[in-house]
Amino acid sequence: MKSSKRSLSMILLTLTLSIGGLTGCTSTDPNNTVNSETNSNDNQKQSNHQDQLDITVSIIPQKYFVKRIGGDLIKVNVMVPQGAVPDTYEPKPQQIQALSEAEAYIGIGVPFETVWMDRISQANPKLLTVDSSEGIEKLTMTDHDHDHGHDHGHSHDGEKSNLDPHVWLSPRLVKIQAENIYETLVKLDPKHQETYQTNLNNFLQEIEELDDKIRSNLSNIKQRKFIVFHPAWGYFAEEYNLTQVAVEVGGQEPSAAELGNLIKEAKEENIKVIFAQPEFSSQSAKTIAKEIEGEVLLISAINEDWSNNLLEVSQTFAKVLKEDNN
Secondary structure, X not given: OHHHHHHHHHHHHHHHHHHHHHHHXXXXXXXXXXXXXXXXXXXXXXXXXXXXXXXEEOOHHHHHHHHHHHHHHEEEEEOOOOXXXXXXXXXXXXXXXXXXXXOEEEEOOOHHHHHHHHHHHHHOOOOEEEEOXXXXXXXXXXXXXXXXXXXXXXXXXXXXXXXXXXXXHOHHHHHHHHHHHHHHHHHHOHHHHHHHHHHHHHHHHHHHHHHHHHHHHOOOOOOOEEEEOOOOOHHHHHHOOOEEEEOOEOOEOOOHHHHHHHHHHHHHOOOOEEEEOOOOXXXXXXXXHHXXXXXXXXXOOOOOOHHHHHHHHHHHHHHHHHHHOO
């Protein structure tokens, strides 16, 4: 009898241990749960990345415009990197190859596009190519012989090879570019039209506020003329009632006689600052500055933080032109 009870006890103990072992094997491991959630998040991020439109633009400020309208729905590649000159840039072979993955190329009319656009299109026959400056009446850049290159006129037939491409430096004209970018994104991705529209409206409001601040900064300046090495600021000057005097025009530095005229003009106008861009040689600007006992200040026309850059440039102009007028 005792032997039977002992046997029964052993059987019950064995069953208990077996059940416990099974329970331990199937219990939830907190680490496994965390890993599962992490993998899920990574997969979601990967999926979101794959859903992004792949857009290539010509210059860095365009990245600002496209991201303002497209947000996280857009991946933006820039053809001309920081520090390079859009007039003479030659895309790298890997950049052309990368266009095979892009849905659209959004240009802006800078000189290198004229040479490379056929090759860009050939890299991806399905690539949608868009000129974001479509609908903008561009200015023409005159030669040194025509009033030192600071006179700008609106384009006419036969002058298209000498058009000023710097349309991104005018807030008013960026509104037109923003509308063109919006239409491009909606064409490629109509299901997110509402998001793009909201973002566009916000960006247009941002431009309005920027324009108000720039006008306020420049409102009380009596000296409206400035000398700049590379003639990038023609549209900005036209919009805010300034006069740009260019040292270099069409890639040509001034002759000795033209340089003498610029120095004479600077002295007559009591101009003490010559503006230059980081991307260009400023030797001629330094020569003028030395002759007028002035200085060279660098301002960038190609900056990724487009809005703050234009605001800072207007503040610099306001300070310098007020000083020049004293």
